[in-house]
Amino acid sequence: MTKQEDTLLLVDGNSVAFRAFFALQNVGSFTNHDGLHTNAIYVFKKILDNILKKYSPTNVLVAFDAGKTTFRTKKYSDYKAGRAKTPGELSEQFPYLKKMLAAYGIKDYELADYEADDIIGTLSRQGQAEGYRVVVVTGDRDLTQLTTDKTTVAVTQKGFSEVEEYTPDHVKEKYGLEPKQIIDMKGLAGDNSDNYPGVTKVGEKTAIKLLKQYTSVEGIYEHIDEMKQSKMKEHLIEDKETALLCKDLATIKTDAPLTIKLIDTKRQEMNETDLHSLYEELDFKSFLKDLTGEDPDEQKAFDKLAVTMLTQKNLDKVPAKIKEPVVFYLEMDGKNYHNAPFVGFVFKIADQYYGARDVELLKQAPLKQILTDPAIKLDVFDCKRTFVGLNRLGITMTNVDFDLLLVSYLLNNTENSDDLGELASLHGFDQVKTDEQFYGKGAKREIPAEDDQLFAHLSHKVFAIATLKEPLFTELKNNQQQNLYDEMELPLAQVLAKMEIAGISVDTERLEQMKSEFKERLSELKQDIYNEAGEEFNINSPKQLGHILFEKLELPVIKKTKTGYSTAVSVLEKLRGMSPIVDNILTYRQISKLQSTYIEGLLKVVFKEDQKVHTRYTQTLTATGRLSSVDPNLQNIPVRLEEGRKIRQAFVPSRAGWQIFSADYSQIELRVLAHIAGDEHMQEAFKEDRDIHANTAMQIFGLDSEDEVTPNIRRQAKAVNFGIVYGISDYGLSQNIGITRKQAKQFIDTYFEKFPGVKKYMDEIVEHAREEGYVETIFHRRRYLPDIKNKNYNIRSFAERTAMNSPIQGSAADIIKVAMINMDKKLAEKKMQAKMLLQVHDELIFEVPDEELTDFEELVKSVMDSAVDLNVPLKVECAHGKTWFSAK
Numbered sequence: 001m002t003k004q005e006d007t008l009l010l011v012d013g014n015s016v017a018f019r020a021f022f023a024l025q026n027v028g029s030f031t032n033h034d035g036l037h038t039n040a041i042y043v044f045k046k047i048l049d050n051i052l053k054k055y056s057p058t059n060v061l062v063a064f065d066a067g068k069t070t071f072r073t074k075k076y077s078d079y080k081a082g083r084a085k086t087p088g089e090l091s092e093q094f095p096y097l098k099k100m101l102a103a104y105g106i107k108d109y110e111l112a113d114y115e116a117d118d119i120i121g122t123l124s125r126q127g128q129a130e131g132y133r134v135v136v137v138t139g140d141r142d143l144t145q146l147t148t149d150k151t152t153v154a155v156t157q158k159g160f161s162e163v164e165e166y167t168p169d170h171v172k173e174k175y176g177l178e179p180k181q182i183i184d185m186k187g188l189a190g191d192n193s194d195n196y197p198g199v200t201k202v203g204e205k206t207a208i209k210l211l212k213q214y215t216s217v218e219g220i221y222e223h224i225d226e227m228k229q230s231k232m233k234e235h236l237i238e239d240k241e242t243a244l245l246c247k248d249l250a251t252i253k254t255d256a257p258l259t260i261k262l263i264d265t266k267r268q269e270m271n272e273t274d275l276h277s278l279y280e281e282l283d284f285k286s287f288l289k290d291l292t293g294e295d296p297d298e299q300k301a302f303d304k305l306a307v308t309m310l311t312q313k314n315l316d317k318v319p320a321k322i323k324e325p326v327v328f329y330l331e332m333d334g335k336n337y338h339n340a341p342f343v344g345f346v347f348k349i350a351d352q353y354y355g356a357r358d359v360e361l362l363k364q365a366p367l368k369q370i371l372t373d374p375a376i377k378l379d380v381f382d383c384k385r386t387f388v389g390l391n392r393l394g395i396t397m398t399n400v401d402f403d404l405l406l407v408s409y410l411l412n413n414t415e416n417s418d419d420l421g422e423l424a425s426l427h428g429f430d431q432v433k434t435d436e437q438f439y440g441k442g443a444k445r446e447i448p449a450e451d452d453q454l455f456a457h458l459s460h461k462v463f464a465i466a467t468l469k470e471p472l473f474t475e476l477k478n479n480q481q482q483n484l485y486d487e488m489e490l491p492l493a494q495v496l497a498k499m500e501i502a503g504i505s506v507d508t509e510r511l512e513q514m515k516s517e518f519k520e521r522l523s524e525l526k527q528d529i530y531n532e533a534g535e536e537f538n539i540n541s542p543k544q545l546g547h548i549l550f551e552k553l554e555l556p557v558i559k560k561t562k563t564g565y566s567t568a569v570s571v572l573e574k575l576r577g578m579s580p581i582v583d584n585i586l587t588y589r590q591i592s593k594l595q596s597t598y599i600e601g602l603l604k605v606v607f608k609e610d611q612k613v614h615t616r617y618t619q620t621l622t623a624t625g626r627l628s629s630v631d632p633n634l635q636n637i638p639v640r641l642e643e644g645r646k647i648r649q650a651f652v653p654s655r656a657g658w659q660i661f662s663a664d665y666s667q668i669e670l671r672v673l674a675h676i677a678g679d680e681h682m683q684e685a686f687k688e689d690r691d692i693h694a695n696t697a698m699q700i701f702g703l704d705s706e707d708e709v710t711p712n713i714r715r716q717a718k719a720v721n722f723g724i725v726y727g728i729s730d731y732g733l734s735q736n737i738g739i740t741r742k743q744a745k746q747f748i749d750t751y752f753e754k755f756p757g758v759k760k761y762m763d764e765i766v767e768h769a770r771e772e773g774y775v776e777t778i779f780h781r782r783r784y785l786p787d788i789k790n791k792n793y794n795i796r797s798f799a800e801r802t803a804m805n806s807p808i809q810g811s812a813a814d815i816i817k818v819a820m821i822n823m824d825k826k827l828a829e830k831k832m833q834a835k836m837l838l839q840v841h842d843e844l845i846f847e848v849p850d851e852e853l854t855d856f857e858e859l860v861k862s863v864m865d866s867a868v869d870l871n872v873p874l875k876v877e878c879a880h881g882k883t884w885f886s887a888k
Contacts (some may be wrong), residue, residue: 008127008265009057010120011048012138013064013108017097019139019156021042021090031773035785039365041096041282046425047137047156048104051163055135059265061123063107063116064094070111072249079249081195087098088791093671095284097121103275105268109260117143119255124151125254126262136161143192145182145252147171162437167326176208187217187247196246201563202237217247279516286428307346310356310367318366325377325401327466330359330389331458333886336631337385338392338500338614343447346458348466353459357451362393377401379465381420383490384619387497402469403805406489409620410481411472413783416621424464427472432464434458449845464847480780488779489619492817495824496617496627496835503612503632504837504845505654505881511603514646520593521643524590532581537825539588542567546701553579590641598637598647605632612654617839624806624812625781627839639888651884653847659880661834661853662887663860664843666875668812669725676807679757686872693718693835697756700747720747724758725808727801762804769803777810778868815874816842819867826863845884851882853880 020043023276028038036334036713044427052060072079075678111119120136126145127134134151144153144166154163171179191200198207214220221240227233246383272291302781308317334340345362346355361367370376371390380403381384388619389396394400408423409416415426419432439445448454476482532538533552537544546565549555559566569589575582606615618628629635638644670692674682685695694709697717703709706796706858709717719737721847728736730745735746752759769775775783783806787799816839823836823844834856838845844864848856857878864876883885 005053005131006058006059008059008123008132008134008262009051009055009061009063010123010127010134011060011138012116012120012136012741013062013097013145014116015093015139016047016137016156016214016598017044021087021093023112032281036282037093037095038096038282038284040090040093041100042284043416044097045076045100045140045287046430049054049430051135051137051154054163057135058267059127059132059262060106061119061260061265062106063119063123064108064110065116066110066114068113068115072115076196076245076249078195089786098770099278103271103278105270107260107265110335111256114253114256118256121146121252121254122256122258123260124264125260127151128885130262132262140432141166141184142194143252144171144251145179146254147179148357164453166358168571170589175788179809181211181216183247183250184211184215184217186250187243187322188220190246191250194249196249197239197242199239199243202232203608206232209703213739214359217243222592227444231846236367236631249311253692253740255578268547278591284838288790304663305456305459306354308454308460309393310452312361313357315361315364315366318347319355319364322349322370322376324350324470326384327379327380327462328371329381329458329462329465330386332385332389333445334424336616337389338616342389344454344458346455346462348462349455350457352678353462354454355455355458362390362395362734366394369673370597371395374398377403379469381405381457381461381465382418384457384493384497384617387494388500391497391501400490401466401495402473402718403439403490403493404465404468404472406450406493407472407476407485410485410489411475411479413620413623414863414871418620420461420464424468427468429468431465432460445822471504479782481782484779484781488814488817488821488855491821495820496619496826499836499838500614500616502835502846503607503610504884505610505612505652506602506606506654507650508603508606508611510650511599511647514602514650515595516642518591522588522591522595525591529581529584529588532579544629546839548579549575549579553581555579555582557834559711573855587641590638590685591643594638594641594647598632602632602650604646610654622813625777625782625817626809626841627813627817629838629840634838640649642753645885648888649883652882655847655849658847658849659854659882660887661846661860662843662878662882662884663814663846663879664866664877665812667876668723668842668874670869671872671874672778672808672815673725673761674872675760675809677757677761678754678871679761680753682755682758683872689873689875693721693796696721700750716747720751722749724751725805727762765807766800766803769799775803777807777814779811779814781814783810810844815868816844822843822863826859830859832859845887848880 019042023039023043027268032035049555066215068080073830098108109119109843117140120138120143121396123365124136126135128148128150132150136146136151136153137155137156140154141155144155146689147153147166147168149168155165155166156163166174168179171177171182175182175185177185185204185207186198188199188202188210189204190196192316202210209222214223220236224233224236275291276288277293280462308314310318320821328345331343331346333343340357344355344357345359346353347367349370350391360373362620371378372395376399378397378400379666380400381403382405383400383403387397404420407571410428412426415423417423419436421432421437424432439447454480473482476485526539529539533548539547544563545567550557550565555575555578559568569586573584573585576586602613613632613634614633615629615634618630621628637647651660670682671686680849681699685692691706693714694706694717697703697709698706698719699714700720701713716737716739719733723733723736728748728750730741731740733747734741734744739747765775769785769788771812773786773788774782776782783802785799785803787795788803790796790799820839826833827836832855834846834848834852836844836846844860846856860878861876865874867874879887
């Protein structure tokens with residue numbers, strides 16, 4: 001007999017391992033000293049620890065698939081066909097996963113001809129019958145069919161710690177079905193991942209609707225004659241055998257012939273000796289530390305964090321003389337820290353913690369002194385966010401030493417979370433909850449009313465910053481990235497903060513006027529489209545639009561989807577010129593997007609206090625190092641369309657007698673390529689200030705002078721130039737410029753003949769990526785490329801193209817960052833009134849008083865031209881005007 005609290009935990013080993021692998025797929029540092037990939041083992045252990053702690057099971061089994069051939073493939077040969085082969089980087093980790101499970105005292109099991117699902121299904125029912133509480137952990141929602149009042153199916157979510165628990169009630173709430181009907185839903189809708197088709201044109205929503213009415217697949221066919229005549233009825237009748245087969249394939253066995261018994265799943269004692277050896281072999285230093293307790297004082301300190309709650313009356317408790325770095329964390333409720341409510345703050349000074357909800361205390365001595373004294377080093381999480389938040393209180397933070405967010409990004413720029421808990425976990429520090437775990441999410445988000453609960457969370461964040469500083473700085477130095485942090489990313493964060501605080505003024509009257517103009521233009525376009533179609537219809541409905549274009553007007557069908565004709569932009573572009581309706585629909589879509597995203601979107605985010613928008617620059621989002629603009633995104637205002645360009649008319653100087661000034665690097669990526677590749681012909685063209693695209697055209701087409709280069713030939717050469725930067729294929733180039741693949745291949749081959757240095761660079765950088773697992777910019781910004789040895793040609797080719805373009809694109813991004821930092825210094829040195837407002841990829845936008853224009857233009861050119869010493873000159877093009885539009 002089982003005890004009432006006995007719990008049987010069943011883990012879908014393959015599913016969780018795949019989730020674990022792809023959670024940290026692009027983290028190049030997750031290999032051991034022998035080059036073995038360890039990311040899946042690392043995350044699997046994290047997930048395992050979390051679920052063992054959450055469910056405290058007495059019995060555990062991890063089920064694995066025995067192979068590709070099962071009783072299902074015998075019934076349906078295409079079952080799971082077409083699935084990508086398990087990456088070699090994951091396959092090599094399975095033996096070590098199983099070693100880890102054995103050391104944990106956990107049994108793993110597989111059964112020939114059956115899947116892990118069937119092992120779990122059978123044991124779950126045996127466990128129920130024996131009185132166990134059963135918990136199934138998987139990344140696959142198919143297993144939710146096993147849910148009962150005694151069996152919970154916990155589906156892993158993004159990250160290492162979250163699961164979505166499926167009970168019968170949750171299945172009902174989510175799908176409106178009973179758990180056993182999940183099988184019927186799969187039978188009708190099919191499953192792309194398992195490659196069984198279901199009924200033609202029946203998706204999940206339709207399947208659920210049918211099952212609510214007829215209960216099961218069999219129930220549908222019992223009442224099929226009662227259904228009204230429709231295409232769906234025809235498909236159901238035609239695909240009856242398929243539906244029944246797919247239901248059978250989707251059904252998890254609960255009576256598989258297991259050779260393992262429940263008693264064999266009893267959890268055993270952990271073998272710490274074996275675990276120690278395994279962690280050493282895998283280079284899991286943080287896990288070794290947890291296992292051996294080599295630093296018990298650190299854990300003890302964490303468990304006993306005590307925060308002195310500050311008030312106006314006890315500020316004298318804060319030390320007046322401070323010699324060592326201070327850790328500071330300022331909490332705000334929301335992503336947009338320009339106006340997010342303050343929650344509270346915590347300082348760590350020596351080994352003491354001080355905090356309060358009342359941020360006004362930060363204006364008082366000695367707290368303000370700590371934040372503004374250049375002799376006191378500050379350690380923070382997200383310097384830019386903290387800088388902007390403190391600025392709202394009239395405080396200018398001065399001397400940041402360690403920024404956990406920035407350092408973590410430089411070490412692993414594929415993990416772009418901005419949650420302290422998630423990043424701490426990534427670096428082996430698991431004691432901090434994520435904000436979503438602590439506060440909740442969406443409408444359920446809530447700030448705790450109790451100080452002890454809130455400040456336990458905030459002080460743990462501070463403790464994580466303090467704990468991770470030394471190991472992450474060490475790793476940064478080992479990667480030769482300390483200068484990149486000290487001289488670029490950290491100073492840039494403060495420059496960006498000042499730009500965000502400054503904002504850019506918006507003429508809302510002009511936006512409102514454009515809103516009316518766009519509305520009128522959309523109305524005209526809509527009427528033209530109706531006239532061309534011969535009827536009114538919903539232009540935004542792909543189904544109705546598909547009927548008009550491909551059935552009524554009989555335009556050639558380019559692509560079909562599961563639900564009908566594709567009307568995607570890429571499809572419509574291929575139909576241009578075949579009917580006026582196509583051009584009008586494309587224009588309608590573009591203007592409609594401009595209206596909703598940029599006109600209405602901008603009007604919503606103009607701050608009433610200053611009539612400005614304060615975009616936020618995300619410094620840690622892209623793998624290349626490029627900055628991203630959000631809330632609103634001012635980097636992506638479409639400028640190919642005249643209406644898009646006109647939106648820039650609404651961006652104006654903040655004062656009369658000032659102008660908007662644009663400084664734009666000319667062809668910076670091609671100049672970087674010329675420098676990195678060392679190609680003599682390309683460098684010569686830039687040194688002699690030739691038109692680089694005309695120069696390339698002459699080389700490719702064998703022309704004698706620029707006079708022979710027509711606009712179309714130059715356009716094609718330009719596509720080749722930029723295509724080469726991004727490692728373009730002959731197919732990609734042929735699609736871009738409308739030529740055959742054979743011609744495109746000839747263009748590329750000729751290019752490499754004429755610019756052999758570029759070809760040499762491309763070959764060498766791919767080889768470097770294969771050997772080292774990463775590539776670097778000229779400033780040592782790394783991009784890890786775990787797929788560079790992938791056996792799948794398409795995946796490997798993408799990694800190779802990424803290896804070619806990342807040093808170029810990343811170096812260009814780094815150069816403009818250096819220019820921004822230098823411009824900020826020069827403006828301060830020369831005491832100029834001009835302000836840097838925006839960065840739009842290769843362009844900087846300023847506002848400048850009329851009287852400074854001449855000096856400013858000279859200054860900006862000299863600073864940007866000399867941002868970095870390349871083997872070719874940098875070139876900056878400047879313009880100014882009363883609006884951003886006229887400055888371009």
